[in-house]
Amino acid sequence: MTDNIWEQRYQVGQTGWDRGAFSPALRRWLDEGVLRPGEIIVPGCGHGHEVVELARRGFAVTALDIAPSPVAALKQALQQTDLKAEVLQADVLQWQPAQPVDTIYEQTCLCALDPALWVAYEQQLHRWLKPAGKLFALFMQTGREGGPPHHCDMAQMRALFSGQRWRWLTQQASEVPHPSGIFELANVLEKRL
Protein backbone atom coordinates (compact mmCIF):
# COMPACT_ATOMS: atom_id res chain seq x y z
CA MET A 1 0.00 0.00 0.00
CA THR A 2 1.26 3.50 -0.86
CA ASP A 3 2.19 6.01 1.86
CA ASN A 4 0.25 8.74 0.03
CA ILE A 5 -2.88 9.09 2.18
CA TRP A 6 -4.87 10.46 -0.75
CA GLU A 7 -3.96 7.53 -2.98
CA GLN A 8 -4.89 5.16 -0.16
CA ARG A 9 -8.32 6.77 0.05
CA TYR A 10 -8.86 6.46 -3.68
CA GLN A 11 -7.72 2.82 -3.60
CA VAL A 12 -10.25 1.88 -0.91
CA GLY A 13 -13.02 4.09 -2.31
CA GLN A 14 -13.16 6.50 0.66
CA THR A 15 -13.92 9.50 -1.54
CA GLY A 16 -16.82 11.19 0.22
CA TRP A 17 -15.86 14.50 -1.39
CA ASP A 18 -16.59 13.22 -4.88
CA ARG A 19 -19.98 14.41 -6.16
CA GLY A 20 -19.92 11.98 -9.09
CA ALA A 21 -20.74 14.95 -11.34
CA PHE A 22 -19.44 18.46 -11.80
CA SER A 23 -20.24 21.01 -9.11
CA PRO A 24 -23.36 23.20 -9.31
CA ALA A 25 -21.04 26.13 -8.51
CA LEU A 26 -19.12 25.52 -11.73
CA ARG A 27 -22.38 25.26 -13.67
CA ARG A 28 -23.55 28.61 -12.30
CA TRP A 29 -20.27 30.40 -13.01
CA LEU A 30 -20.23 29.01 -16.55
CA ASP A 31 -23.89 29.70 -17.27
CA GLU A 32 -23.66 33.24 -15.90
CA GLY A 33 -20.62 33.90 -18.10
CA VAL A 34 -18.45 34.78 -15.08
CA LEU A 35 -16.04 31.99 -16.01
CA ARG A 36 -15.09 32.29 -19.66
CA PRO A 37 -12.93 30.01 -21.83
CA GLY A 38 -9.15 30.44 -21.58
CA GLU A 39 -6.27 28.70 -19.85
CA ILE A 40 -7.25 27.25 -16.51
CA ILE A 41 -5.51 25.24 -13.79
CA VAL A 42 -7.48 22.83 -11.61
CA PRO A 43 -5.36 21.88 -8.56
CA GLY A 44 -6.32 18.75 -6.58
CA CYS A 45 -8.71 17.76 -9.36
CA GLY A 46 -9.54 14.27 -8.07
CA HIS A 47 -11.70 12.40 -10.58
CA GLY A 48 -12.04 15.71 -12.41
CA HIS A 49 -15.74 15.92 -13.30
CA GLU A 50 -15.12 19.69 -13.49
CA VAL A 51 -12.11 19.15 -15.76
CA VAL A 52 -14.22 17.22 -18.25
CA GLU A 53 -16.90 19.93 -18.26
CA LEU A 54 -14.34 22.72 -18.65
CA ALA A 55 -12.71 20.87 -21.57
CA ARG A 56 -16.17 20.35 -23.11
CA ARG A 57 -16.80 24.11 -22.85
CA GLY A 58 -13.57 24.95 -24.69
CA PHE A 59 -11.13 25.72 -21.86
CA ALA A 60 -7.43 24.76 -22.13
CA VAL A 61 -7.26 22.85 -18.86
CA THR A 62 -4.25 21.74 -16.85
CA ALA A 63 -5.34 19.50 -13.99
CA LEU A 64 -3.16 18.26 -11.12
CA ASP A 65 -3.51 15.71 -8.41
CA ILE A 66 -0.98 14.07 -6.14
CA ALA A 67 -2.73 10.70 -6.25
CA PRO A 68 -2.06 8.51 -9.29
CA SER A 69 -5.41 6.66 -9.34
CA PRO A 70 -7.71 9.62 -10.05
CA VAL A 71 -5.17 10.98 -12.53
CA ALA A 72 -5.30 7.68 -14.46
CA ALA A 73 -9.11 7.55 -14.22
CA LEU A 74 -9.46 11.13 -15.47
CA LYS A 75 -7.13 10.52 -18.42
CA GLN A 76 -9.26 7.52 -19.36
CA ALA A 77 -12.51 9.48 -18.99
CA LEU A 78 -11.15 12.18 -21.29
CA GLN A 79 -10.05 9.62 -23.86
CA GLN A 80 -13.51 8.07 -23.86
CA THR A 81 -15.16 11.44 -24.53
CA ASP A 82 -12.49 12.52 -27.02
CA LEU A 83 -11.89 15.72 -25.04
CA LYS A 84 -8.43 17.16 -24.40
CA ALA A 85 -6.85 18.34 -21.14
CA GLU A 86 -3.40 18.10 -19.63
CA VAL A 87 -3.67 15.87 -16.56
CA LEU A 88 -0.60 15.55 -14.33
CA GLN A 89 0.30 13.68 -11.20
CA ALA A 90 1.98 16.50 -9.30
CA ASP A 91 2.21 18.20 -5.91
CA VAL A 92 0.51 21.61 -5.97
CA LEU A 93 3.23 22.91 -3.67
CA GLN A 94 6.02 22.01 -6.11
CA TRP A 95 4.63 22.24 -9.64
CA GLN A 96 4.88 25.37 -11.80
CA PRO A 97 3.17 26.11 -15.13
CA ALA A 98 5.35 27.01 -18.13
CA GLN A 99 3.72 30.44 -17.99
CA PRO A 100 1.06 32.14 -15.87
CA VAL A 101 -2.58 31.50 -16.78
CA ASP A 102 -5.88 33.42 -16.79
CA THR A 103 -7.80 31.36 -14.28
CA ILE A 104 -7.63 28.81 -11.47
CA TYR A 105 -10.56 26.66 -10.36
CA GLU A 106 -9.86 25.68 -6.75
CA GLN A 107 -12.40 23.13 -5.56
CA THR A 108 -11.46 21.98 -2.07
CA CYS A 109 -7.75 21.37 -2.58
CA LEU A 110 -6.90 23.99 0.07
CA CYS A 111 -8.93 22.16 2.71
CA ALA A 112 -7.08 18.95 1.85
CA LEU A 113 -3.74 20.50 2.77
CA ASP A 114 -2.42 20.85 6.31
CA PRO A 115 -3.08 24.49 7.38
CA ALA A 116 0.67 24.84 8.02
CA LEU A 117 1.02 24.67 4.21
CA TRP A 118 -1.67 27.23 3.34
CA VAL A 119 0.66 30.21 3.04
CA ALA A 120 2.87 28.28 0.61
CA TYR A 121 -0.23 27.22 -1.35
CA GLU A 122 -1.55 30.80 -1.56
CA GLN A 123 1.86 31.82 -2.93
CA GLN A 124 1.63 29.10 -5.57
CA LEU A 125 -1.87 30.16 -6.65
CA HIS A 126 -0.76 33.79 -6.84
CA ARG A 127 2.35 32.85 -8.87
CA TRP A 128 0.36 30.72 -11.33
CA LEU A 129 -1.92 33.59 -12.35
CA LYS A 130 -1.36 36.45 -14.77
CA PRO A 131 -1.96 39.93 -13.33
CA ALA A 132 -5.75 40.34 -12.94
CA GLY A 133 -6.12 36.56 -13.32
CA LYS A 134 -9.05 35.07 -11.45
CA LEU A 135 -9.26 32.47 -8.72
CA PHE A 136 -12.61 30.67 -8.49
CA ALA A 137 -12.51 29.19 -5.00
CA LEU A 138 -14.77 26.84 -3.08
CA PHE A 139 -13.89 27.15 0.59
CA MET A 140 -14.94 24.10 2.60
CA GLN A 141 -17.05 24.79 5.69
CA THR A 142 -16.93 21.85 8.06
CA GLY A 143 -17.52 23.87 11.22
CA ARG A 144 -15.24 21.54 13.17
CA GLU A 145 -11.62 21.21 14.23
CA GLY A 146 -9.20 18.90 12.51
CA GLY A 147 -9.27 17.35 9.08
CA PRO A 148 -8.81 16.86 6.27
CA PRO A 149 -11.04 18.36 5.14
CA HIS A 150 -9.98 21.37 7.21
CA HIS A 151 -12.49 24.11 7.95
CA CYS A 152 -11.75 27.23 5.88
CA ASP A 153 -12.82 29.95 8.29
CA MET A 154 -13.69 32.99 6.18
CA ALA A 155 -11.87 35.50 8.39
CA GLN A 156 -8.81 33.29 8.02
CA MET A 157 -9.35 33.12 4.24
CA ARG A 158 -9.54 36.94 4.06
CA ALA A 159 -6.21 37.13 5.89
CA LEU A 160 -4.61 34.38 3.80
CA PHE A 161 -5.82 35.85 0.47
CA SER A 162 -5.08 39.35 1.67
CA GLY A 163 -6.48 42.52 0.15
CA GLN A 164 -2.95 43.59 -0.80
CA ARG A 165 -2.56 40.63 -3.12
CA TRP A 166 -6.18 39.78 -4.02
CA ARG A 167 -9.35 41.69 -4.84
CA TRP A 168 -12.39 39.85 -3.49
CA LEU A 169 -14.99 40.17 -6.26
CA THR A 170 -17.82 38.23 -4.60
CA GLN A 171 -19.92 40.42 -2.32
CA GLN A 172 -22.02 37.67 -0.82
CA ALA A 173 -20.51 34.16 -1.04
CA SER A 174 -23.09 31.55 -1.97
CA GLU A 175 -23.36 28.21 -0.21
CA VAL A 176 -22.73 25.15 -2.34
CA PRO A 177 -24.15 22.02 -0.75
CA HIS A 178 -21.88 19.03 -0.51
CA PRO A 179 -23.11 15.41 -0.59
CA SER A 180 -21.44 14.75 2.75
CA GLY A 181 -23.84 17.23 4.41
CA ILE A 182 -21.34 20.08 4.81
CA PHE A 183 -21.03 22.94 2.34
CA GLU A 184 -18.58 25.13 0.49
CA LEU A 185 -18.57 28.92 0.06
CA ALA A 186 -18.12 30.06 -3.54
CA ASN A 187 -15.90 33.12 -4.03
CA VAL A 188 -14.18 34.79 -6.96
CA LEU A 189 -10.89 36.58 -6.31
CA GLU A 190 -8.72 38.58 -8.69
CA LYS A 191 -4.95 38.75 -8.48
CA ARG A 192 -3.77 42.30 -7.94
CA LEU A 193 -0.92 43.49 -10.13
Ligand SMILES: C[S@@+](CC[C@H](N)C(=O)[O-])C[C@H]1O[C@@H](n2cnc3c(N)ncnc32)[C@H](O)[C@@H]1O
Ligand atom coordinates in the same frame (compact mmCIF):
# COMPACT_ATOMS: atom_id res chain seq x y z
C1 LIG B 1 -11.15 16.97 -1.05
S1 LIG B 1 -10.42 16.26 -2.48
C2 LIG B 1 -11.18 17.21 -3.78
C3 LIG B 1 -11.08 16.55 -5.13
C4 LIG B 1 -11.85 17.28 -6.24
N1 LIG B 1 -11.42 18.65 -6.38
C5 LIG B 1 -13.33 17.21 -5.96
O1 LIG B 1 -13.91 18.23 -5.53
O2 LIG B 1 -13.91 16.13 -6.16
C6 LIG B 1 -8.76 16.90 -2.44
C7 LIG B 1 -7.90 16.42 -3.60
O3 LIG B 1 -6.62 17.07 -3.48
C8 LIG B 1 -5.62 16.12 -3.78
N2 LIG B 1 -4.38 16.57 -3.11
C9 LIG B 1 -4.11 16.59 -1.78
N3 LIG B 1 -2.91 17.10 -1.55
C10 LIG B 1 -2.38 17.44 -2.76
C11 LIG B 1 -1.16 18.02 -3.19
N4 LIG B 1 -0.20 18.37 -2.31
N5 LIG B 1 -0.96 18.21 -4.51
C12 LIG B 1 -1.92 17.86 -5.42
N6 LIG B 1 -3.10 17.30 -5.06
C13 LIG B 1 -3.34 17.11 -3.76
C14 LIG B 1 -6.16 14.79 -3.27
O4 LIG B 1 -5.54 13.67 -3.87
C15 LIG B 1 -7.64 14.93 -3.62
O5 LIG B 1 -7.91 14.42 -4.90
